[in-house]
Amino acid sequence: MISSPDLDAYRSEFPVVQEQLYFNHAGVSPTSQRVATAMREWVDDLLLHGVRFERGWEARTENARGLAARMIGAAPEEIALVRNTSHGLGLVAEGLDWRPGDEVAVATSIEYPSNVYPWLHLRDRGVVVREIEPRDEGVTPEAVAAALTPRTRLVALSSVQFASGYRTDLEAIGALCERSGVLFCVDGIQSVGCIPVDVKKSRIHFLSADSHKWMIGICGIGFLYVDRNVLPRVRPVLVGWRSTTDSWNFNRSHFELRPDATKFEEGSHNYAGIYALGAALGLLLEVGMENVEARIRALLAHADAELRAIGCETGPSAEHRAGILAFLPPRGDVKALASYLSERNVSFSLRRGRIRISPHFYNQPGEIDRLVEMVRAFSGR
Template sequence: MNKNTATPIDTAPLPVPRLADGTPDWARLRREFPATELTTYLDIARKALLPRCAAQAAADWFADIDSRATGRRAFSMNEVEITRAVVGETFGAAPQTLALVKNTSEAINIVAQGFDWREGDNVVISEAEHENNTFPWRPLTRRGVEVRVVPGGADGRVTTDALRAAIDARTRILSVAWVSYGLGERADVDALAQICRDKGVLFVIDGIQAIGVLDRRIDALGADVVASGGHKAQMSVTGAGLMHVAPEALERFRPSFAAKYSFATLDRTETEPAFAPDAHRFEYGNPNFIGLAVQRRSAQFIAGIGLNAIEARIHHLTDLLMELADRQGLKVRTPRPWGERAGIVSFDLDGVSSDGMEAALEAEDIRVASKDGHLRAAAHFYNNEDDVHRFMDRLQHHLRGAKA
């Protein structure tokens, strides 16, 4: 098969089962995730359940190595470029703006270490950030850079106004989560992007809790950089993520490391080779080939379903979580309006240990997470109403027992 005929097959969205009205057949799609037969999994905010097509992608990768081709396709850089194109098409970014990095923290470290800091500069983050958007900035204090951590209010929310107030003439970077990992609050990225444009501040978004959940192009967020591992709602694996760099931000920080594919040339005799003219410059050496094979297949699977349908499904399931919590008198910490949240719902257990509750539920094959002293449930499209009801019923049971 020649390249011209192979490429459309390699990049096309995967066909998915649909009902007569054209909507995805969620029940049949659920069967693509074998783990859902064994557990009630409401923990996509921690890591993904992988569909059968992802396992097949890994098997196909090994099969290429075991064949007479001996890995000709498995280790092909052309295949990497196809993955880049598929990921960009699915999540909304031109391929040349994407670096296929390992994870969120690698992307944020690239920015933190590659920026031209001056003593007295500052970077603004919030106390709601995950470790991967906290620790990469800490070493900058040794260079005289202040790391400003904006506190949340009594409800745990870090407001746009609070972030705006923390920015001054020496602020160089604002870095926030699109959706916070604990509370599940969705940042007003449009307002924050405008603030950063007005003040000349580089805007960095940690997108891992939103990409694959929300139907919005990552290149339409107004961010200079969007960083994300792939092992949550993108249904990739650890070590296969993405970093979107807006073209106008490409020269605002420099690669701290360099290797074969960082440059515009492969001529080793050049003493000062130019960096690659796009986001390739932030990739170093051989990539995670098998991880990228899974990343690509899962992105094709998501594209086949459609992010609009996925977002609507998650909206419905999380609405049900909140409705049942209200009936049971359980406090929901996550904001109610859909525009202010995504797939995460955080619960206040009123003095009952969230760690103990996570363990009690896991013993019954119900997977949720204890985060920052609260219980977090996070739905994805493969969940169903029975999952939600079972989780809430058993949670109520254990809460009654703990308070008896």
């Protein structure tokens, strides 16, 4: 496998490579030099000038919003800036006009809690959470179809399952939801920044993701997409001065909610986080999401082949893979292997009894080879 020189040139953006084999972008990513620079830029502005250049902060906010929209094929007015994925999903769950007996279809047994708890929290409003039965450690269109009833109002699922790495067929499920008259809500944190995402092509109504995983940003900032056609149906559960149409006029009370997704932004922004988000998204768009996806796919194919060659059990298969590969060693306890790798400065996650690796575009095949050699050495002890 030949690495792209253009992608390798970006390694200087990520000094973490000097310290670790970093394969944990599905967990918490290291950020880049340009993200750190962008954050310092805002902090230094505040330090030296106070609020003098506040208009510039707002301009950078709108720039970040536009970049987020580009990342997923949306319009800027469909993007709200949120604290994290859970925040965005909670705004959707709490903002819809549920009726007793309404159903939400969720694969609670395999989903990350962020995409389970907001829906379970609706039970005291009479909403029923109907289980989607997972197949092959993922959610298939057939499984979703089997879970739908005349009472189903919304299907909630992850674009990629966090533990198994199974990639959901969003287009097929989106088409199914459209035919059934059901809203489609996606936890996109394991796909945005890893693979190309097109919310319109996939007929997604809601998508929430924050930047500390595949977007290679920081914790505490992300975005929520709400399709313009359903925006009027979602009531903001938190409102403040920024939610309104005359938000910068503090001399009168004029409570008229904004008509776009910014109605979900109730108060003062996290500008340091927004500067970071803009820089992170700008870097990915500069590289090109098709190039990002191709490099990650190549790295995982290489890892899959080499790990299987030494007797590891791996998954998911290539056709259901996005950015995650999970594996078991041929011999030895997986927890002991996890300790062995951690002691040797390998960053990964242990999820549901398997080692989960998730490289990004700046990783190299040689780093995968070093990991495989460690697994080989451990298994041969």
